[in-house]
Amino acid sequence: MSSRSMDAVDGQEPRWLSDDELDAWLSYVASSTLLEAALDRQLQRDAGMPHAYYQILAMLSEVPGRSLRMSDLAAITQSSQSRLSHAVSRLECNGWVLREPCPGDRRSTLARLTDAGFEALAAAAPGHVSTVRHHLFDRLSCDQVRQLREICNTMLQGLAADPEQAKRPGPRR
Amino acid sequence: MSSRSMDAVDGQEPRWLSDDELDAWLSYVASSTLLEAALDRQLQRDAGMPHAYYQILAMLSEVPGRSLRMSDLAAITQSSQSRLSHAVSRLECNGWVLREPCPGDRRSTLARLTDAGFEALAAAAPGHVSTVRHHLFDRLSCDQVRQLREICNTMLQGLAADPEQAKRPGPRR
DNA sequence: CAGTAGAAGTTGAACTCTCAACAGCCTGGA
DNA sequence: TCCAGGCTGTTGAGAGTTCAACTTCTACTG
Numbered sequence: 001m002s003s004r005s006m007d008a009v010d011g012q013e014p015r016w017l018s019d020d021e022l023d024a025w026l027s028y029v030a031s032s033t034l035l036e037a038a039l040d041r042q043l044q045r046d047a048g049m050p051h052a053y054y055q056i057l058a059m060l061s062e063v064p065g066r067s068l069r070m071s072d073l074a075a076i077t078q079s080s081q082s083r084l085s086h087a088v089s090r091l092e093c094n095g096w097v098l099r100e101p102c103p104g105d106r107r108s109t110l111a112r113l114t115d116a117g118f119e120a121l122a123a124a125a126p127g128h129v130s131t132v133r134h135h136l137f138d139r140l141s142c143d144q145v146r147q148l149r150e151i152c153n154t155m156l157q158g159l160a161a162d163p164e165q166a167k168r169p170g171p172r173r
Numbered sequence: 174m175s176s177r178s179m180d181a182v183d184g185q186e187p188r189w190l191s192d193d194e195l196d197a198w199l200s201y202v203a204s205s206t207l208l209e210a211a212l213d214r215q216l217q218r219d220a221g222m223p224h225a226y227y228q229i230l231a232m233l234s235e236v237p238g239r240s241l242r243m244s245d246l247a248a249i250t251q252s253s254q255s256r257l258s259h260a261v262s263r264l265e266c267n268g269w270v271l272r273e274p275c276p277g278d279r280r281s282t283l284a285r286l287t288d289a290g291f292e293a294l295a296a297a298a299p300g301h302v303s304t305v306r307h308h309l310f311d312r313l314s315c316d317q318v319r320q321l322r323e324i325c326n327t328m329l330q331g332l333a334a335d336p337e338q339a340k341r342p343g344p345r346r
Numbered sequence: 347c348a349g350t351a352g353a354a355g356t357t358g359a360a361c362t363c364t365c366a367a368c369a370g371c372c373t374g375g376a
Numbered sequence: 377t378c379c380a381g382g383c384t385g386t387t388g389a390g391a392g393t394t395c396a397a398c399t400t401c402t403a404c405t406g
Contacts, residue, residue, distance in 0.1 A: 014298070014299035014302055014303055015302070015303075015306065016302060017302060017305070017306075017310065020315070020318055020319070020322070021310050021318060023322055024318045024319075024321050024322035024325070025305060025309075025310075027321075027322050027325035027326050027329060028309075028321060028322075028325045029228070029251075030251050030325070030329055031325040031326075031328040031329045031332060032205045032209070032325075033251040034251050034328075034329070034332040034333070035328060035332060036205070037251070038332060040364090041364090044364085044365095050391085050392075052392085052393095053392095055202070069354085070354070070355065071353085071354060071355085078202075078203050078206040078207050078210070080393085080394075080395095081354075081355060081356085082355090082356080082357085082393080082394070082395075082396095083392080083393055083394075084355095085355060085356055085357085086356090086357090086392070086393075087392080087393095089356090090391090090392085102354095105353095105354085105401080105402075106400080106401060106402085107353065107354045107355070107400065107401045107402070108353095108354060108355080108401095109354080109355065109356095125187070126187035129187050129188070129189060129190060130187055130188075132190070132198060133188065133190075134331070135328060135331050135332060136198075136201075136328060137190065137194050137198075139327050139328065139330075139331055140324060140327065142193070144320070144323070144324050144327075145193055145194055145197050146193065146197070147317070147320040147321075147324065148197050148200075148201060148320075148324055149193070149196055149197035149200050149201075150317070151313060151317050151320065151321055152197070152200035152201045152203070152204040152205075153200050153204075154312045154313065154317075155204040155207075155208060155308060155309060155312065156200060156203055156204045156207070157312075158307070158308050158312055159204060159207040159208060159211060159308060160207070213394090214394090217394085217395095223361090223362075225362085225363095226362095242384085243384075243385060244383085244384065244385080253363085253364075253365095254384075254385060254386085255363080255364070255365075255366095255385090255386080255387085256362080256363055256364075257385095258385060258386055258387085259362070259363070259386090259387090260362085260363090262386090263361090263362085275384095278371080278372080278383095278384085279370080279371060279372085279384095280370065280371045280372070280383065280384040280385070281371095281383095281384060281385080282384080282385065282386095
């Protein structure tokens, strides 16, 4: 990743990261890896679900009717359709989510948060928020919280518009 | 996660996130999820390895002898021992890494980057750096890069000292 | 209105990661 | 010296994710 020990062999010498950028990158990778691991560990231990599943329940809980089309739910949880489909299957087994047909478009499926699902979320929320606080917000100044939001929003603009994001290769036949 | 639709049932009302914090958190979760997915996709497609495996090769490449004890390699890649052991097994099958006994401590194992592994890394690096640049550093000001580093380092202090991190339940016998 | 391209969702296989248990080795105090 | 407990690493099972293929349905175009 640094230019110190790596030379390009082809014609196009890539723009390596500067020392400042490399420092920031290594810190970012380390902290985001460890934070996600800590969140998963806490939620798995105390609520029997990984962080990604908590997010699905949380997003459903915030929406009128506590129900969303699978596609929309996938979009707001930064999930692929396949990942979400597997996840909802598991949540359905737990009785936390329910699949039902979508009126008006027979391709679509609605995922609805059940009462049991809402209760599981409500039970999990305090411990989760406390973990997020402990590792993140209790350590940052108000300025840093704003800076973090700005930085992440800037990233999001590029990531959301990523063409790779949407690319879905057709069948081979 | 917000206090708007969730009330604590038990005695201890948790400190919910403020609106600013919630905004920052949702942006953080979304951007880190999408960025990690983009990195994995690019590396998997162009180099046949996920981001975590790239990091293992990269860390090995920066160290004298291109060789580290499994424990030390796990520490600098934010990996559990188990995860690293599985990963190195796979990298060994690719001929990119080699396991060898550690002189002086027969418990330990050294993982060494092979020449083929170094070449695979060198071939993967330009595309990877370019992806990191494209999604992150090309969009941030110098100030923001410094802010990001500060924020992540602050997080790291807490995460590295996390007691959960080290807890390893003993055998049941 | 038929044909077709694309959208929505699911599935199964392969892969990665976590968790718990285990085996081997080292070290300090009795 | 001995051995108890800790360190190091591996393994197998189970859970979650990705990828590619597929089905069904919608909407556009001629």
